[in-house]
Amino acid sequence: MVRSWRPGTLALALAGVLFLGGCTTVGPDFQRPEVAWLSGWKGGSLETLPEGKSPGVANAQLQSSWWRAFDDRALDRLIAEAQRANPSVQVAGMRIMEARAQLGIVGSALYPQMQQATGDLLNVGQRRAGGPDISTTVLELGGRISWEVDFWGKFRRSIEAADAGYFASIAQYDDIQVLMAAQVAGFYASIRTVEVRLQIARENAALQKRSLDITELLYKSGNDSELDVQQARAQYISTLATIPQLEIVLRQTQNALAMLLARPPGPLPELAAGRQGIPKTELQLIVDLPADLLRRRPDVRAAEIQLAAQSALIGVSVADLYPSISLIGSLGLSATSMSGSPNVSNWAMGPSLVWNVFDHGRLSNTVLLQDARFQQLYAQYQATVLGAAREVDDGAVAFARTREQIALLAEAVKAARRSLEIATLQYREGLTDFQRVLDSQRALFGLQEQLVSARGSLTHSLIAIYKAMGGGWEEARSRPVVDDATREIMGRRSDWKSLLAQPLPAPGTDGFAIEPESPRP
Template sequence: QKRSFEITERLYSSGSNSELDVQQAKTQYLSTLSAIPQLEITLTQVRHALDALLGRPPGDLPELADRYGRLPNIDSAAMDSIPASLLLRRPDIRVAAWQVAAQSAQIGLAEADFYPSISLLGTIGWSGSSLNGSPDVGTLGLGPALSWNVFAYGRITNNVRVQDARLQQLIEGYQQSVLQAAREIDDAMVSIVKTDEQRQILGESVKASRRSLELANSRYREGYADFQRVLDAQRASATQDERNLVNQGSHVSAVIALYKALGGGWSDTPVEQWVPGDVRETMQQRTDWGELLTAPLPEGSASTESPPTTKASMHE
């Protein structure tokens, strides 16, 4: 657009075209130029957001020093081989599963009230007298105690029912969490595939619009077309370039959405790669973590079926 503006100025100075062409070219050029500051503001804000996520003060990002770096992508073959067990890395599914297990144990504890409770009681005492010659006396008492809520059968039964209803509620929540995760994964996969298809079409569209602009400029310089054809070609080319960039952003967003939906990527990754070495060392010095900071992620498969539950034994 800047080049077109300069050409129209020279042609106007030589008397080959009217001032209208100059003003139209100037309007088009300045309109595009005025959009750059807002884009720079957005870019700076995004960089600062990345700094905050990385735990850094606002500043330059060495990772983004290469402005022509490759955009994140995922091979379609990798999407076909994603194991369902990766869903277990999602915090929401883990929380839901542990809540079900904990509530299942509460049913066992409630049922334990149906049975008698036996406890062992003991006392130890020591007494002495201030009289000379009086011996000190020690006492020891030991015996069992039996308690049984014989007359609270109805209350205990209702409590068991309440705990079971809460368990069913949590099971439904767990199943919903798994279904929601599956939906997010499928949505992201579809977006990745479709934006990639759109990218190929837009690539051809961008080439065609740029070629059209070249022809319009050439015909205008040769006097076979008015400047309106050039303006139309510039707008069409800018529109296709913008659509292509929006598509690239949508594709990257879909890849990121899939990464998040799977709880951190589409491949099993050791814990060591998630927790930096210096952070692991600090945590180990502060608390005994055992092998939890180095052990692999738990194996298993996520499904919409109820997670395994175990009732607490009445003997516990």
């Protein structure tokens, strides 16, 4: 018995076959790139630090809020403000919103790509010479639908790329948080260092003013020469001359910090209420493997995820080499007001195939283009990891050697202060000339300057270590990406629905899967 198939049934059967077969995904599957030297890297100068080798439990503070180890509430408040209000932070947050919208655009490709409804209501007329005018009203309604089946995984690869782009934008947002914490802490330490230098300059100026007063009294009494007076005055004025330059540096650094906080230039009231002196603390325990520290850095994660996104785009371009298979359908209704004219309805449904067989290398070279871009990002990823390792080593060696320098300078300052006491006493007793006093004052001031600068450098190198290890972004994951005022403005302007209020994934639950490490994809 032979069974006849109606066209509609045949089309539906063919559609079912296409859907069942539409599970092929062409193009490379991304795997984590190999960094040949990283597995054997022990942290460089970091492992030479006693803290770096100390056993113990991992300190969560090291990863999430290392600056709290300085025990300075003013610094805590400034970093928290910069991580919310800085314009670069807000731009990074908007890029997350952009990536969310882009993901929605790309995801819509899994549904019918064309869904059109059309309608025309026309008054049609004709005027004939010597004859009656003819007019009629024509109504035409129609609908078209076209659904390209994701037979080769082109749309799934596009979603994979957009998904990776979304998580890359989050990693870049994390990186800005790390940068804000390090920059605010660095400027704060610089301000405190300049404040101490100003204090030392004023103290030395006061000391030298007393020496000038003594030489003037001795000169007036005939017991000293004018040369001693002029030398004392020159040294005193020279020390006073350093104060305006330090005040310039102080104000400029305050302005730089205010800019990070999105505030107008000027002194910050928090600095008056904060702890005086240069922030100092010891390096916290480090028990994580150096390779894990580097891979957790937001900039390294962002580079890796961007590489994954580009790998998916290779698959999109490969899919364009294959035929495009779509299901199309249309339905139309046409009616006129002309007497005796019938209403007409029509429909069409079935598969459609489009294959760019003769593209003259356009599609194949697009694959090569995307592959070349992948290789560029691969090289950039390697450079990012190398740069991260260098930052760790630079910070660690600076921290270790500056501590040694501080110990030596502290002894030198102690000796210079004692030398000045002896020289001053001997001068008053007439056992030595005033030049010894001047030399001792000059040496003490110079060594004190070096000691303060070294202590500031020690704090900066410690901040550099924490930044190099990528800590300081975790707390931002629990905060809204968009502040309330901006969310209200954007919500009035466009229909964002829940995208603006959607929270970021918690640390460690980003949801973007990367295959285990392997040689180059």
